[in-house]
Every structure is written in C-alpha cells, then in structure tokens.
Amino acid sequence: MSSDLMIRAAGVGKSYQFYTHYADRFKQMVFGRFKKYYRDYWVLRDISFEARRGESIGIIGRNGAGKSTLLQIICGITTPTYGEVEVNGRIAPVLSLGTGFDTELTGRENAIIGGVVLGLKRADIIKRFGSIAEFAAIGQFIDQPMKLYSTGMFMRLAFAICAHVDAELMIIDESLSVGDTAFQDKCRDFLRNFRRTGSILLVSHSAAELSNLCDRVIWIDRGRIREMGAPGDVIPKYQNAVHEEHDDASRFLIEA
Amino acid sequence: MIPARKSGTEPFGWLALPFTTGWRHRELIRVIVQREFAQRFRGSALGWIWAVIGPLVMLSAYTVVFTGPFKISSSAQAGVGHYALFIFAALIPFNLFNELFARAPNLMRENAWFLKKTIFPSDTLGWIALCRALIYAGISFVILLAFELALTGTIPPTVLLLPIVLVPYCLMLLGIVWFFAALGSLTQDVAHIVTSIMPLMIFGSPVFYSVSDVPEPARSFAYLNPLACYIEMTRDLALRGTLPDLAIYAAGWAVSLVFFWGGHAMFMRYRSILVDVV
Numbered sequence A: 001m002s003s004d005l006m007i008r009a010a011g012v013g014k015s016y017q018f019y020t021h022y023a024d025r026f027k028q029m030v031f032g033r034f035k036k037y038y039r040d041y042w043v044l045r046d047i048s049f050e051a052r053r054g055e056s057i058g059i060i061g062r063n064g065a066g067k068s069t070l071l072q073i074i075c076g077i078t079t080p081t082y083g084e085v086e087v088n089g090r091i092a093p094v095l096s097l098g099t100g101f102d103t104e105l106t107g108r109e110n111a112i113i114g115g116v117v118l119g120l121k122r123a124d125i126i127k128r129f130g131s132i133a134e135f136a137a138i139g140q141f142i143d144q145p146m147k148l149y150s151t152g153m154f155m156r157l158a159f160a161i162c163a164h165v166d167a168e169l170m171i172i173d174e175s176l177s178v179g180d181t182a183f184q185d186k187c188r189d190f191l192r193n194f195r196r197t198g199s200i201l202l203v204s205h206s207a208a209e210l211s212n213l214c215d216r217v218i219w220i221d222r223g224r225i226r227e228m229g230a231p232g233d234v235i236p237k238y239q240n241a242v243h244e245e246h247d248d249a250s251r252f253l254i255e256a
Numbered sequence B: 001m002i003p004a005r006k007s008g009t010e011p012f013g014w015l016a017l018p019f020t021t022g023w024r025h026r027e028l029i030r031v032i033v034q035r036e037f038a039q040r041f042r043g044s045a046l047g048w049i050w051a052v053i054g055p056l057v058m059l060s061a062y063t064v065v066f067t068g069p070f071k072i073s074s075s076a077q078a079g080v081g082h083y084a085l086f087i088f089a090a091l092i093p094f095n096l097f098n099e100l101f102a103r104a105p106n107l108m109r110e111n112a113w114f115l116k117k118t119i120f121p122s123d124t125l126g127w128i129a130l131c132r133a134l135i136y137a138g139i140s141f142v143i144l145l146a147f148e149l150a151l152t153g154t155i156p157p158t159v160l161l162l163p164i165v166l167v168p169y170c171l172m173l174l175g176i177v178w179f180f181a182a183l184g185s186l187t188q189d190v191a192h193i194v195t196s197i198m199p200l201m202i203f204g205s206p207v208f209y210s211v212s213d214v215p216e217p218a219r220s221f222a223y224l225n226p227l228a229c230y231i232e233m234t235r236d237l238a239l240r241g242t243l244p245d246l247a248i249y250a251a252g253w254a255v256s257l258v259f260f261w262g263g264h265a266m267f268m269r270y271r272s273i274l275v276d277v278v
Helices: A025-031 A067-075 A108-119 A124-135 A139-143 A151-162 A181-194 A209-214 A232-246 B013-024 B026-041 B049-067 B082-108 B111-118 B126-151 B157-186 B190-206 B215-221 B225-238 B246-277
Strands: A005-018 A039-052 A057-060 A080-088 A089-094 A167-172 A197-202 A215-220 A224-229
Touching: A005 A067, A005 A197, A025 B157, A039 A067, A039 A080, A039 A197, A039 A224, A057 A209, A057 A232, A067 A080, A067 A089, A067 A167, A067 A197, A089 A151, A108 A139, A108 A151, A108 B013, A108 B026, A124 A151, A124 B026, A151 A181, A181 A197, A197 A209, A197 A215, A197 B157, A209 A232, A209 B111, A215 A232, B013 B026, B013 B082, B013 B126, B013 B246, B026 B126, B049 B082, B082 B126, B082 B157, B082 B190, B082 B225, B111 B215, B126 B157, B126 B225, B157 B190, B157 B225, B157 B246, B225 B246
Parallel strands: A057 A197, A057 A215, A089 A167, A167 A197
Antiparallel strands: A005 A039, A005 A080, A215 A224
16 A cells, blocks of 8 residues: 555446336345346446545546546445545545535534544534634524525535545535635635645536646546546547537436 | 445454444544434423433333332232332333334434435444433433332442443344344335334333243243343342343343344445445
8 A cells, every 4th residue: 555645446337226126126135146136327437547645636527427426436435336446545525515414403513523524533623613614604604503504605614624624635526616706716725725735636517627726637428537637638628529419318328 | 534444354353343433433423422412402491301301201100000000919029129110120221222123224314414425434323323322221220210219218239230231232232223224224114114013022022021920931932032131130230139140141142242243244244335225
C-alpha cells in the first residue's frame, strides 16, 4: 500500500440486479450458483484510475453515466460487483442534496452527528462549530429543524461540515452549482486552498469549474471511461459529443 | 473510517470483529442515541419524565390488581415477595427483547437515508438500537427496585451481580437484531412474520408463570427458549436473592455467543447488497 496514492480503482464494475418477480430474489439467494434469476443493469464497467495525494480529479458525463455510483463506491457506501477500490485517507463526501441529514433535527444537531460520522470526536466538532456556522452563513436557521431549510441552505451546511473534518479527500457531487455566486466563490476559495494538501474528486457539468479545480478529468460514458486527461483536452471532446448525440432513452437500456 | 472496510486478517479476527466495530464507533453510537432521546421528548412539556411514567403506571397497576382482585398464591411466588414484582422483573428483559425484535426487520429501511448518503458503518445500527432499548430497561429496573423496597422492605444484594447476566443477554439480542435486520431488508415479509409471532412469545416465555410451574416432561423443553433462561436468572438475582444455576448460566453464554457471532456474520455477508436493496 503506497501512501502516495490517494485513490486506486482497479477494474471496478457495478451492476444492479433487477428482479421480475419478487420471489426471484429468494431463488437467487438459494439457487444462485446454478441459475441466474435477475437481469443486470451495468452502471459501471472496468473503471481503472489512480489519484496521487494532492491530485484533483474531475468526473464528467451525462445523466445516468454512473458518476454518482462511482463516487458512492469510492466512499465505501456501496461495494463494487467486481474490481478493487483502495482509498488512503479520511473522506469528506458532499454528496448530492441532503447529505444524510435528518430533517427533523436542527442544523446544529446534524452538524454534530455528521462530523462524528466522518470520524471526528464530538468534542472537536463542538469546538469547531462556530467556524462551521460562520462558513455556512445561514444565520438563525442553524438552530431550526432542517425541514425548514431551502436547497441552498442544505448544501451550505453540508459543505461547511465537510470543510471542517480534516479530510484528505473531498468528494463533491454536483452540489456546488446549488449555491449562489457568493457561496460558490467561498467554496472555490476553500477548495483552491484545500488542494495544496488534499485531493478533490469532483463531479460537475460546469466546464469552468472543472478546469479551475482539477488536474485531470475523467469522462464516463455509459459506465465506461471514454477519455481521461487534461481538462483542456477532455472537456471540449465531451461537449462536442453531447451536441451530436440525441437525448433519447436508448442509454438507459436494461440488458437481459 | 476507511480501515473498517478491511476486516481482520488475523486468524481469529472474526471473533473480535463484532466487538471492535462497536468500540471503534462508540462516539457515533453515543451521539445518535442522544439524538434519538432528544427527538423523542422534544415538544412535550414533561420531556423525559414520560419515559418514567410509562413503566410506573404499569407496575402500579399490576400491584393494585394482584394485591386486590386477583390475589394469586402459586409456587412461583416462593421467595419473590409479590406477584406484581414477579411479573415485572420478567417483563423488563422480555420487553427489551420485544422492542429490538420488533424493530430489527425495519432497521435498515428506517435509516436508509443515512446509509445511502453518508459513510455510515451499518452494523453500528444494532448497537444503537440496543443502547436505546437498554436505557428504557434501566428506567424500568430502577422502578422495580423502588417497588421491591416498598413492598418487601429489602433488596437482595445479589442484584449487584445482574451485569453478569446482562452482558450475555445483550450479546444474544445484538445477534438477533443483526440477523433480522439483514433478513428484513431483503423482504418486507419478515417484518410481518415478526409482528405475527410476537404476541405468542409472551406465552412461550415465563413471564406470567415460572419455569418451575411447568409440569415435568415439558419443563426441560422450557429452557430451549433462551429468553426463559434469562428471565429466570433475572428473577433469581433481583427478587429471590439466589444465584442462578451454573449449568443454565453457562448454556446461556454459549447460546448467546452463537447468536452474536452468527448474527454479525450474516449481517456482514449481506451488508454490501443491503444498502442497494433498501
């Protein structure tokens, strides 16, 4: 295990199993080694890449290409069907809206739970709470139940928490675009600073964001890596391809 | 949190694994249990006092009923003091089981928003459910001791030994929670099965009677229900002031460890697919 490597993904594939009949799930559990009772939907196939410590990677691709699933696998939330993933360091995931918040609880309570989930001690989170609240800048709402929050407030708090857990890898799933310009600037400043010591894994549809924050961009198309390289090379190719393709349902086919 | 994904490589790592995950995430367990309590009593004027009122009302009712209209004189009561205490001492471990058993099949589904969105070690859900239930059991237990003191004038010193019974009991419960949490996420039917058999459990367990009341040919089978062992051992220590039968105690430990390791192994085996299913 090289400590210089932040992320190593070797031949990662992920399929979701679709069952036609409810009972098939049991048949699969019992007789699975003899016969297959489900249809596969391959979200990801043969994904291999490495990221060095301090290197930031952008992921681009159309809806349903498998970007979020890849992030979930790297976070360890879900496991790959085949292949291996190795992450060396503390992860802070700012995953798409509602980063595991309990909407009945206040922002303050969620911040404490969120911080502990990410590996901090309760006392440390309480110590840093002032700084978190200042970063989120949602004023009195911090002590209101989160069901009263707007989408932007959710994201502000999520990002603020993740910015305070001494992460070595920040994983950000399209959420930056939710914030207003002022907050986006704040996040960008933070991330630019963060890059000096840590890595970023960023999913985004914004070419500007990707070229600003990432050293490399991976373009995922229908679950496979189509291109990988400098943002200046990959992003224009992707944009051209999107213009040429039709926006139809053929990309969401479930195979037999 | 990442090392958690690589489980013990040492030959007997799997024996320690269910303990170490609980210990490593103790801070998380504490925070979430606190949250659940804060949430439960928020918006009520009396707050946590409600947690005390429930068992207090119940034990008072038992005391009134079994002192007056249904005065029972059975062999079960020998050395117990009062039939209400006899029942209540059994209800505490029984309800502990009941609450966890009822909750287990839906455990993953209830927390799906959490499991899918954050890096959450899902097996700690079992520990969290146990801690929560233990707090209620603790409140009931204090009330039991208060009533025992009021009704009989003494509390046997063997009460202090109760932890030696509680530890294996909790391990068994955790195993059951993990087992049914895994099974319950795969199909909703498990939750229905559990709710259907739960009312039967109270008659299959020595809550209203004592194992010694069971006629002889069936009595040896009564202990096949591991709950029975723990209920009787609780009564021994908390009411009768006697030490539990050593053979039963040892058997209880053995059964508990099998449940504990088996349940955890089952949970971990299916853990990766559970998150995708719920």
